[in-house]
Amino acid sequence: MVDNLYKAFVDATHNVFHLMLDLSDISDHPADEFQCDDAVDIAIPIVGDLEGDVIYRFPVTTSLNMVSIMSGMQVEEVDAFVTSAISEIANIISGNVLTVLSTNEMTCDLLPPVQRQPDENKEYELKTSCCIQTTIGLVCLDIRLNRVKANHV
């Protein structure tokens, strides 16, 4: 299940980056710890058969590059516009994953993105992290979910 989730998120990130940012040179690797001082953390809360958060960690340079590509404008600082645009991308990736999960009879919903860091004090049954490397920088995903219905998958 953890492996499936990992793959589903990596694939969805791939597809969305390819489609929206025209990036094709993308690779991924599991990440135990991702150290980056200057990053924007976007948490997408998930509710339903799986509950928890998926946290997207976009380093500042990655965030600025992504929004510059999308807007065709030079973007120099992380402001409300940038945060909102990358939050929507995190939302789109997560939504695509839920579509895949729903074909496995897992029903989940997303709550609106929030800018926050992972809660280290909570326990999660399904916990995995990955780093996705692109030509415009890294993105790391922290998946922290609990199964609500144990009979699934």
Next chain:
Amino acid sequence: MLWKDKYELGVSQIDAQHKELFRRVESFMQTSRSAGNWEEKVPKLNETLEFMKTYVVEHFRDEEEYQKSICYPGYEAHKQIHTGMVNYVLEVSKQYEDSNFNEQLMQQFGGKLLAWLINHVAAEDQRIADYAIKKGVGGNGR
């Protein structure tokens, strides 16, 4: 220019509307992110916002009509996405008016709108064209 040819569906009415939407979003971003005093940008932004409120609804309606005309199986789900966006636009513009034209709200709105539009047109709307082609009813000889 934000528009890319790969967004084309091959349905001239819909493609023209998409191009117009991209143009308006671009002009909205350029105005809202230009240097200078926020108060001075408000009239132009309000004008674009008002235009978008009407145009988005018209476009969604026309696109849904087109989907019906080709018996697109994803019609209901697509309509729900449209409704969600219309509600979002109306909610934000109400908050914006209530806040007496707060800049942060419009910057947030611009960011979400940009990413949403690119994904919706490049992914969701494209599926309509894929279906039309599969069915042999696609436009532009695609």
